[in-house]
Amino acid sequence: MELDALAGALKLVGYGLAAIGPGIGIGIVAGSAIEAMARQPEAAGVARTTMFLGIAFTEALALIGFVLFFIA
């Protein structure tokens, strides 16, 4: 078995592991935002903007995993 091919497969596994945490995090962020919008529909605009911000910051770890996929 070629070592290079194994390293490539490990990179894929590494990216998959890096995506678990942000996946759960984005789920929590979006779920809470929906709850906030359902409770206070008049504040939906603020909740939506904050939700996108929360998602963007939570995504960071997955994106770092994506970068490591290329450079590792």
Add this chain to the structure above:
Amino acid sequence: MELILAAAECDPSVDIICAPSNVNELFEFREAIWTIGGFPITRTVFLILAVAVIASALLFFGLRKKSVIPSKFQAMTESLVSYVRDDIAIDIIGPEGIKYVPWLLSVFLFVLIGNMYEVTPGVNFPVTSRMALPAMLAAITWTVFVIAGIKRQGFRYFTGIIWPTSVPVALRPLVGLIEFFSILVIRPLTLAVRLFANLVAGHLMLTLLLVSGWVFLSSIGDIGARAGIGLAWFIMGLGIFVFEIVVIMLQAYIFTLLSAVYVQSSLYPEH
């Protein structure tokens, strides 16, 4: 078409994954079509210049007449501009966000039109899926928010990051180190990679599904009824096509929103 044929060189009994021969292509510009005054014009560069022309033409023709009862085109352009001004710049940065509207609108239109190439028939190539472009946009954002911080707070902008006075003294070195990396390194990096990764993923999905659907369907004479699987892939590709239009607008919005948030956090560090 070439993508599918290139993968045929890979022997599944030997290789674990059939990777494309060179992923570095995503980070490079291709060979030039023309050379104008020493500057090579590749297809990507041509499309980037076309973005500037399209964005300028949109704003020029959209806002040329300024009639009280706007035409449909004028109403669309005005709502685009007022969305960036009111809902992004003033909502996020505050009243002085009006100063940053020209930059934010340029970034928004550039990213939006650059992304729109992905679903434009005949082009089908988002210029933002070459790493050089999001990296450059993120570098501009980095420069803007660092300069905004220095103008507002002077040198205390950097000392405020490294030595945050709002946390207990014992934690300050640790929090300062984390803040330093997260603000000056991770922020521009994730800003660039988010745009790049989303567009590359969408482009690859569309290419793989639509091209393989087409390859299967067009080889119906050779493989008979099994070509029907191409129909399923083609339909799935068209579904992803609609989904990608949403992603395109969302990514342009998020890029602009985050740029505004970073400027805001430089201007008002206590928030």
